[in-house]
Amino acid sequence: MDPIDMNYHRLILICILLLSATAQAQVPTESSLEQAVAAATDDLPHHVILIIGDGMDEQQVTIARNYLKGANGRLVMDRLPLRAASQILTTEDKLNGRPVYVADSANTATSMATGVVTSRGRLSTTAGGDKDIPTIAELAKAAGFKTGIVSTSSVTDATPAAFATHISYRLCENPDIVEQVEYKGIDLGGCPQDARKNGGLGAVSEQLANSNMDVILGGGSKHFAVNAEGQDISVLALAQSNGFQTIDSASALEASKPGQPLLGLFAESTLPVRLRGEDGRQAEMPEPSLLNRVHEYLGDAELPEVMICEPNPDFAEMPTLKQMTDAALAHLSANNDKGFFLMIESASIDKQSHERKPCGSIGEVEQLEEALQSALAFSRTHPKTLILVTADHSQAAQLIPYESLFSAYPIPVYTPGYLAQIETPEGSVMSVNYATTNFMMEEHTGAAVPLYANSQGQGKIPAFVQQPEIFKIMMDYLGL
Amino acid sequence: MDPIDMNYHRLILICILLLSATAQAQVPTESSLEQAVAAATDDLPHHVILIIGDGMDEQQVTIARNYLKGANGRLVMDRLPLRAASQILTTEDKLNGRPVYVADSANTATSMATGVVTSRGRLSTTAGGDKDIPTIAELAKAAGFKTGIVSTSSVTDATPAAFATHISYRLCENPDIVEQVEYKGIDLGGCPQDARKNGGLGAVSEQLANSNMDVILGGGSKHFAVNAEGQDISVLALAQSNGFQTIDSASALEASKPGQPLLGLFAESTLPVRLRGEDGRQAEMPEPSLLNRVHEYLGDAELPEVMICEPNPDFAEMPTLKQMTDAALAHLSANNDKGFFLMIESASIDKQSHERKPCGSIGEVEQLEEALQSALAFSRTHPKTLILVTADHSQAAQLIPYESLFSAYPIPVYTPGYLAQIETPEGSVMSVNYATTNFMMEEHTGAAVPLYANSQGQGKIPAFVQQPEIFKIMMDYLGL
Known part of the structure; x- marks a missing residue:
């Protein structure tokens, strides 16, 4: 073949090859770019941060928004890109029991921790069967992830405890009361089958001390001050002997170093809340006049005076939920190329609502907002973080x-229940009503609750979920 | 140049051109496919169907889900792909007034109809200024769209009326009461400045009769039976003289033909609801024993007996909300190459809750679900329909x-308020509490409410909206 002819044929061949290669190499598109980013980040550690506002329904969110940001304002959670509704499920305490329409924090935390619907009062045990159910924290730990629980309640309280313990009744929080819980002489039940001497895992605090969690932060020191069941050492000493570094102050939390499991207990029981009603006031009963007592359409009623919310002095010494969150994130992410599961609870939105203290609930939503900001900041440097x-x-x-x-x-x-009239920073008055009981504590209610997610949740969370599906969403994200 | 050499250079040129052209011709991607589909459907008529469950907050949705589908079931709305929260906004009745934290149906319908925050009681007029605000129905009509309102309440009631009328006070529903509204001798206010003799647009029913709406369906015939202001003919006759075909029965609705504006009034006032409590019962007050009256911790209280929900016999003659929806869709879509705006209200979720009748509210959510199914069926054959x-x-x-x-x-x-204990079809008991007032009617509450959308809403609705933004979302969809 003539050399020019040969070059000519070579050139045609090269041209065909180049055309073919170009056709195959798609111009980068949005979806192929996403795939490339996904491929590049799939190897990164995967983290799940589950933030639970205990009792934080749509009423609580709106009340907090109005107070903290004004009716026209937006909370941090309002800016999250995804929001769904989560239907709460619970059941009678028997096998194949019928639905029960109002839940408690024990069964709901169990739903999220295990994906299983159980009865009220139970922590990661089955309704009727009383079988232990593995939690996402336990399964993640077994797969090499680090795990942590952070709460403004006692760490032995239902929400944090459901992620790390298994017990038939939430109130069996320490070895002294594992067999029987009393309140002012009233028998509230117990967990004899969970006592160690009966072959159980022991009380909640003892199970936490024996757990392989990497971070446990919150209140509840009184449940660790008593002796471990049948032993001469306290539950706290048991935790230390199991390798936990233990701390009890905001400054020690600040100074704590990763490398050793961390147990921080900052109050005897629930942590004091940030805000309280003026002079400690809570919602109060309207006072009907004599005439109004004779007939509800006559006379008048004196309503509780309008009040502001003020800082709670007892809160000053406490680490904030944000400080606990920041510490937990630092501990869990140090030397971690696998990832972590972290549950953060703002507990007293619920507890203060039980006690008819709207300012307390508002301050706890504010704490949750700050913890969320910390989580979002973390996710900016750790892109594979589902919040x-x-x-x-x-x-x-x-x-x-x-x-x-x-x-x-x-x-x-006027309301037949308890009423608080709160002057908000924008100068309007917000009336908050509590009227589910005549008892010293309000009940929970049964409405579905909000479920928000950051961008990592997009495409993974439908607009409506049943609460146990949250377990599966988190497990899938961690590849478990 | 040597001819071979020339061919050689030509070939290189062709090769370069081909490579360059191939590089530019992107392989079709998901997003370019979407664009192609969008381009092909952009010319189709665009429809907006806004379905309002009056008072349908998360509690009402959950109560209805538990009863209609079981706690584990899913409503039609639960299956919609998008769900956001809508923050309600209202204000004092003055220019630059302060926020008010609990709204009514007048200002909230105005928010959605006009995008403007106004004060309670106002229909599409400004707080303080009392200026008329154009509604989406009026703007859409002016741009060539057809428009309709459908409600289970009187069509003169706040929610439907805000889309088609402008008045300072919602209760001025007909010419006889445009200047003063009384209830059992109590002066509830009035709208003297809105009377026609004072240069206003007249009472709500008269404004509807003079409107250019294509479809008006619901209750409220009593507000059309009185004479038009200063005239010898009824408001209904006025509507007829303005070109409306008027009907008053489900069978006439079924038989009605498109081509002429349609005014259907099927009851004197609000339409009877589908479900009621057993033997007509509603929520009742617990009855404390004598001992319990002495001290709340002593004795006991008799709670209202458990009841089922039963069909309301008064409902039998009524067109269902679905039938009204189907008729409205048929009328509005006939000979329409532009599109329409349709507002559909299930009104008595709210009204029955004011009256402490949970079965009534549940039946009205069921009606809304059926209307939604009709809207979804319509959208399958009319793809550019935002629901x-x-x-x-x-x-x-x-x-x-x-x-x-x-x-x-x-x-x-037990609750200090009113209580209904309802046996659900799945055999559990659901307790529903009403305790915002001691009055014959319950109050509204202030929590943000759900906002769902079909797939046409994707990318257009953030996870959190302020209620007036709904106006803008709908206007944008119609290209207005």
């Missing part, structure tokens, strides 16, 4: 009109 | 525990 924010169940507080819808009627219109 | 489902504000009903969380305490724990 979920949700509540475990609804609560009693209702935002009701300050000026009644029926104010044109010459009749005193 | 939104939302509530205007929250309501008083709360799902509380049937067995108290505090049942271990030997104390009678």
